[in-house]
Amino acid sequence: LHSDLARPADDLMVMFKSSPYGGVSHSYSDQNGFAILKGGKALALPGGSRYPQHGTPFHTEYTQQTRAQNAILVNGQGQVRAGSGHGGRIAAFESTRHLGYVCGDAAAAYGGRLKVGRRHVLLVRPDVAVMVDDLEAPEPAEFQWLLHAWEKLELDEAAQTLVSRRGGASMQVRLFTAGRLSFTQDDAWPVPPKKGYPTASAPEPVKRWHFSASTGASSAARRIAAVMTVGAGAEKPDCRVRTLGQNGIEVESSSAAGRAIVRIDLTPRGAGTQPIVEAEYRPRSGNPERISAR
Secondary structure, eight states: OOOOOTTTTTTTEEEEEEEESSOOOOOOOOEEEEEEEETTEEEEEEEEOOOOSSSHHHHHITTTTTGGGEEEEEEBOOOOOOOGOOOOEEEEEEOOEEEEEEEEEEGGGTTSOOOOEEEEEEEETTTTEEEEEEEEEEEEEEEEEEESSSOOOOEEETEEEEEEEEEEEEEEEEEEEOOOOOOEEEOOSOOOOOTTTTTTTTTOOOOOOOEEEEEOEEEEEEEEEEEEEEEEEEEOEEEEEETTTTEEEEEEEEEEEEEEEEEEEEEOOTTSSSSSSSEEEEEEEOEEEEEOOO
């Protein structure tokens, strides 16, 4: 999803993957994973590297695994690397002039750890991305929401926010769920890059920062929302977020092109009747654009 593909220096790009082929061969266990770039500067990217070559312990035990992706863990466990029977799929896609939407279904990739594993991704052009994870496990579980970045993240656990910066670009992420999320980050490799290859001559991969937001409390069904505002230089996206009752969020975003209202329902699966994500964009001229996802 792009904000302006014809102007790469200004473009906000949200990359998303949910593949039916699963995590085999050169593919990773990264169904429903994402990356975000602003003007080519990576603000969220995978956390590993193919070092020192394909198939080494660092590559197979970390880089290929879900914990190295911008994805979801269930009780600290990721997806199964077992072929097409454990893949994902693009469940929905829609694009208008000012809105872009995709939904990935990755439940099968978790090998029984999830009954429902859908990630809804909405791009409000030019500078806001909204993600909602709709999760249900067979029994109460803790969930971890992961993000990796080149530079150390600015965390504010009290406000449930984080900021990623890179080369003049920045992204603020506001996280929402029932209760609160606990934050952690570090730049340590979970697997030593030279494991099994102590004499490897290639320089070790440049370290990255690894962030996890954990639900702490266990529940079988949960929704986690992330509201991301992205800018560069002196740009300050005009975006306001307010709560609606106990389980609702409203995101209001304005730009020179128009105004968007996005409503998110965080009611646990099976208990709500409203759309999970509902967006309306009113351009300065032309007809309104609407996207609704359940």
